[in-house]
Amino acid sequence: xxxxxxxxxxxxxxxxxxxxxxxxxxxxxxxxxxxxxxxxxxxxxxxxxxxxxxxxxxxxxxxxxxxxxxxxxxxxxxxxxxxxxxxxxxxxxxxxxxxxxxxxxxxxxxxxxxxxxxxxxxxxxxxxxxxxxxxxxxxxxxxxxxxxxxxxxxxxxxxxxxxxxxxxxxxxxxxxxxxxxxxxxxxxxxxxxxxxxxxxxxxxxxxxxxxxxxxxxxxxxxxxxxxxxxxxxxxxxxxxxxxxxxxxxxxxxxxxxxxxxxxxxxxxx
Numbered sequence: 001x002x003x004x005x006x007x008x009x010x011x012x013x014x015x016x017x018x019x020x021x022x023x024x025x026x027x028x029x030x031x032x033x034x035x036x037x038x039x040x041x042x043x044x045x046x047x048x049x050x051x052x053x054x055x056x057x058x059x060x061x062x063x064x065x066x067x068x069x070x071x072x073x074x075x076x077x078x079x080x081x082x083x084x085x086x087x088x089x090x091x092x093x094x095x096x097x098x099x100x101x102x103x104x105x106x107x108x109x110x111x112x113x114x115x116x117x118x119x120x121x122x123x124x125x126x127x128x129x130x131x132x133x134x135x136x137x138x139x140x141x142x143x144x145x146x147x148x149x150x151x152x153x154x155x156x157x158x159x160x161x162x163x164x165x166x167x168x169x170x171x172x173x174x175x176x177x178x179x180x181x182x183x184x185x186x187x188x189x190x191x192x193x194x195x196x197x198x199x200x201x202x203x204x205x206x207x208x209x210x211x212x213x214x215x216x217x218x219x220x221x222x223x224x225x226x227x228x229x230x231x232x233x234x235x236x237x238x239x240x241x242x243x244x245x246x247x248x249x250x251x252x253x254x255x256x257x258x259x260x261x262x263x264x265x266x267x268x269x
């Protein structure tokens with residue numbers, strides 16, 4: 001199987017599993033129509049995939065193959081045990097995605113596009129796929145630049161991409177984990193309760209818990225908040241200024257970056 005097939009299978013497996021669990025063990029009450037939101041978020045995902053295919057082709061894994069053939073990047077210039085060469089890119093790329101996430105919250109121009117992700121009135125597995133196409137293009141350019149500089153193997157990039165995709169869906173999902181399990185998992189990875197705080201309408205909470213996969217970066221760099229001001233089922237999801245379903249329709253999301261948006265959320269965390 002090629003890289004795209006593997007990523008698609010991981011995506012579908014996690015997506016369907018979370019979708020089922022959300023109907024069985026929901027954590028947060030819905031305020032908007034789920035079928036409507038699924039259609040919007042999956043529609044954006046389709047546009048994003050098309051845009052990436054047009055501009056980048058094989059994208060991140062393809063960039064890793066180019067770096068390998070050309071001998072580009074730090075890891076192609078040094079000799080390390082194979083397991084270390086595999087592990088370094090998976091961990092380092094996760095850290096760089098955390099850095100990127102902090103930056104798009106701090107820079108007003110970048111926030112104009114990232115606000116599309118945060119404007120969702122509910123949080124569920126489809127929210128992890130909800131990004132403006134321009135942000136996806138910028139994110140892919142950023143990732144490819146890191147891959148060229150680092151020189152990771154295509155396999156390590158493929159594994160990282162699969163983990164990132166799966167964990168983004170898991171961390172955004174609306175599932176209720178036992179509190180003890182959630183607290184234990186947080187020492188290693190980002191849980192739905194941890195990431196739901198990041199999607200709170202409260203500015204301080206929005207500017208916290210930036211991780212998608214490993215939780216260590218938030219803990220080490222002081223952006224971790226263990227609990228929201230409100231109980232988890234009472235957290236208000238979204239951003240000020242976009243509180244009605246008609247404010248966050250498909251075409252409204254595509255045009256959102258050129259409209260007046262709440263820049264208060266770009267305060268440094």
